[in-house]
Each structure stands twice: as C-alpha cells, then as structure tokens.
Amino acid sequence: MEMYEMYYLAFNKSLAPMLFADPNTGRIFDVNQAFLDLLGYPKHEVMGKTAFELGLLSKEGSWPISIKTKNGSLNYGMASANNLLHNEQTIRFMVLQEQTDLPKSDLVRQESENGNFTLEEMLTQTISLISKISEFRDPYTSGHQKRTQKLACAIASEMKLSVEAINNLSMAAAIHDIGKIYIGTDILNKPGALTQLEYQMLQTHVEVGYEIIKDFKLPWKIPKIVSQHHERLDGSGYPKGLTSSQILLESKILAVADVVEAMNSHRPYRPALGIEAAFQEICSFKGKKYDSEVVEHCVRLFKEKHFDFSFSS
Structure with missing residues (x-):
C-alpha cells in the first residue's frame, strides 16, 4: 500500500480541510468536504484552480496562510504539507488549520511571540490523521493506541518528565502501531495462536511504522520512540x-x-487477561525487560491513584 493510498483512507472523513496538489504546478486534483466547507466553493470550481490562486504555497513544511474564500473574505491560519508517492510520481498533501477567532494583527503577533503554538496545532492535526488511518483499518489497534497513550502520559507525568518529553511520548503513543496497516487482517484478527511465520510478519509493524512516519516534519524523537517500543x-x-x-x-x-493495555484488553484471539495478569508480567521482569522505575510508577497509578483507561465523554 502506497503512502497516498494510506492517506486516502482518512482523507474524505477528516474534519480538517485537506487537498492533494501537483508540487510543481500547484494544480489541485482532489479536496475533501471540509476544504469545500471552509472555502465555500463547489468541488468542480476548486478542481479548476491551483493552490497558488487560493493563497497556498506548494511547498513542504508549515507556514501561516491567508486563504481567500469564494465570497472574497480571508481566513487566517496555518498550512502544513508533505510529499507522498503515488504511481511513482510525487504529489503534495496539504492540511489546513483555520484560526478565524483571531484577527490578522493578533495572528501575526502570536506567530512572532510564540511561533510554536500554531506549528504544534498543525503537528497535532498530522498525528490525528495518521492515527485515524489505524482506526479505519483496524478498530482494535485504534482503541489500543488511545488507551496506551493515556497510560504512557500518566506514567511520564508521575516521573516528572518535561512537557516536551511528554508531548513527544503522547504523539508517539497515539500512532505507535501504525505499521500494522501493512499486516493482513487474517493475521491481526486471527482467532487462534499465530504460527512462527505469522508472528515474524507481525513484528515487522515496528519497522514499517518507522518508515511511514520518519519523513514527516515531526520532532526527531517521535519516529525513534515508535521504532523502539x-x-x-x-x-x-x-x-x-x-x-x-x-x-x-x-x-x-x-x-x-x-x-499493560494489551493484556488488560480483549483481542480477537483471546479474552482480556486482566490488570493483575499485566502486573504480574511487568513486575516479574522488572529490571530485566522493563525499566524498574517505570514499572513502579505504573503499578502505583492503578493501586494508589485509581487510574483507569476510560475516557470522559
């Protein structure tokens, strides 16, 4: 499956405005409904335009935008773009983030005084999109990533890691199993034990996940965290x-x-083993396979601080 095809799994359902364009000419050849809603154009009119006409630069990276709608008004925000490969041709994938609550002068001031804010928002959009790819491909993987993210960040907070480290960990956890989109559903959802060959194929999801995200404009630690989990x-x-x-x-x-999350949750091939079985696993191998301090904080979260995997509505 090519990068373009993987993105298209989430493209049409995303609430974030997105488009595909030619990186050289800027010619737009597909947009999602959120993009049409933002600009107020019908799709056939957008398809005749270039990204440049709409105020978008056809370049990689992130940058502030002032994008013109059909009625002539300007919407301010950020754009983020990455190159993808489709049929041996490079195409540009762009995600927009609108900031209509800020007048232009405030947006410029915000960018100059705290340039990381809007870039972080765009980074969040990118991570969210990659995570959605897992959700459409395999609901089990998606729910697992979200719950693992919650526990990992709670442990990191208990260990008093820096805000930057927790943010990097949070984003990595949200997409740590993205490589499983390359694994056949006959393996992912197999009701019985995996053969040795199937298990070896499953293990490739780590390196595949790293390859998927390593070329994105992400902090360098995020692909590295994914590759080592x-x-x-x-x-x-x-x-x-x-x-x-x-x-x-x-x-x-x-x-x-x-x-801990995997053992505590139901899988197609087995019922949930429960939190006590998970504790037995990590405590038995504390200091051998698993970091002792991490294990201690994890167990304390559940036993003393009543951590749970649920999310408030």
Missing part, C-alpha cells in the same frame, strides 16, 4: 535487540504501557 532492557526485544542504555526513556515508558 518493542525493545527490552535485556536485548530480547525487536527489531534491533537494543539493550537498556540504547533505549530512550520514552520508549521504555511506552513499552510498559503497551504491554
């Missing part, structure tokens, strides 16, 4: 058999959260 302190993990000092702390946290 199945590594173990004693070198028994995969894909590279890294040992303790070679593994990022954020990955060690994600590893524990990942195991």
Whole structure:
C-alpha cells in the first residue's frame, strides 16, 4: 500500500480541510468536504484552480496562510504539507488549520511571540490523521493506541518528565502501531495462536511504522520512540535487540504501557487477561525487560491513584 493510498483512507472523513496538489504546478486534483466547507466553493470550481490562486504555497513544511474564500473574505491560519508517492510520481498533501477567532494583527503577533503554538496545532492535526488511518483499518489497534497513550502520559507525568518529553511520548503513543496497516487482517484478527511465520510478519509493524512516519516534519524523537517500543532492557526485544542504555526513556515508558493495555484488553484471539495478569508480567521482569522505575510508577497509578483507561465523554 502506497503512502497516498494510506492517506486516502482518512482523507474524505477528516474534519480538517485537506487537498492533494501537483508540487510543481500547484494544480489541485482532489479536496475533501471540509476544504469545500471552509472555502465555500463547489468541488468542480476548486478542481479548476491551483493552490497558488487560493493563497497556498506548494511547498513542504508549515507556514501561516491567508486563504481567500469564494465570497472574497480571508481566513487566517496555518498550512502544513508533505510529499507522498503515488504511481511513482510525487504529489503534495496539504492540511489546513483555520484560526478565524483571531484577527490578522493578533495572528501575526502570536506567530512572532510564540511561533510554536500554531506549528504544534498543525503537528497535532498530522498525528490525528495518521492515527485515524489505524482506526479505519483496524478498530482494535485504534482503541489500543488511545488507551496506551493515556497510560504512557500518566506514567511520564508521575516521573516528572518535561512537557516536551511528554508531548513527544503522547504523539508517539497515539500512532505507535501504525505499521500494522501493512499486516493482513487474517493475521491481526486471527482467532487462534499465530504460527512462527505469522508472528515474524507481525513484528515487522515496528519497522514499517518507522518508515511511514520518519519523513514527516515531526520532532526527531517521535519516529525513534515508535521504532523502539518493542525493545527490552535485556536485548530480547525487536527489531534491533537494543539493550537498556540504547533505549530512550520514552520508549521504555511506552513499552510498559503497551504491554499493560494489551493484556488488560480483549483481542480477537483471546479474552482480556486482566490488570493483575499485566502486573504480574511487568513486575516479574522488572529490571530485566522493563525499566524498574517505570514499572513502579505504573503499578502505583492503578493501586494508589485509581487510574483507569476510560475516557470522559
């Protein structure tokens, strides 16, 4: 499955305005409904325009925009673009974020005084989109990622990691199993035990996930965290058999959260094993496979602070 095809899984259902364009000419060849709603154009009129005509630069990265709607008004915000491969041709994928609550002068001031704010919002949109790809492909994976993200961030907070580290961990956790979109549903949803070959195929999701996200304009730690979330302190993990000092702390946290959530949840091939079974796993291998401090904070969250995986409506 090519990058273009993976994005198209989420493209039409996303609430974020998006388009595909030629990176050289700026010619628009597809937009989603959210984009049409933002600009007020019918689709056939947009398809005859270029990104430049609408105030969008056909370049990679993120930048502030003032995009003109059909009625002539301007909407301010941010645009983010990445190159994707489709039929051996490069195309430009663009996501927009509107900021209609700010007048132009305030938007410019905000960008100059706190430039990370709007870029962080665009980064959140990108992570959300990648996560949605998992949701459409495999609902089990999507729910697992969200719950693992919640636990991982709670552990990181207990360990008093920096805001930046927690943000990076949160984004990595939200998409840590994205590589599973390349794994056949006959394996993902198999009701019985996997064969050795099937298990080896399943393990490839880590490297595939890294390959999917490594070229995005993400903080460098996010792809690295994803690539290490199945590594173990004693070198028994995969894909590279890294040992303790070679593994990022954020990955060690994600590893524990990942195991606990997976064991506590129902899977197509088995019922939920329960939280006590998860505790037995991480405590039995504390300091061997799993970081001792991470394990201790994880167990304390459940037993003393009554952590649960549910989300408020």
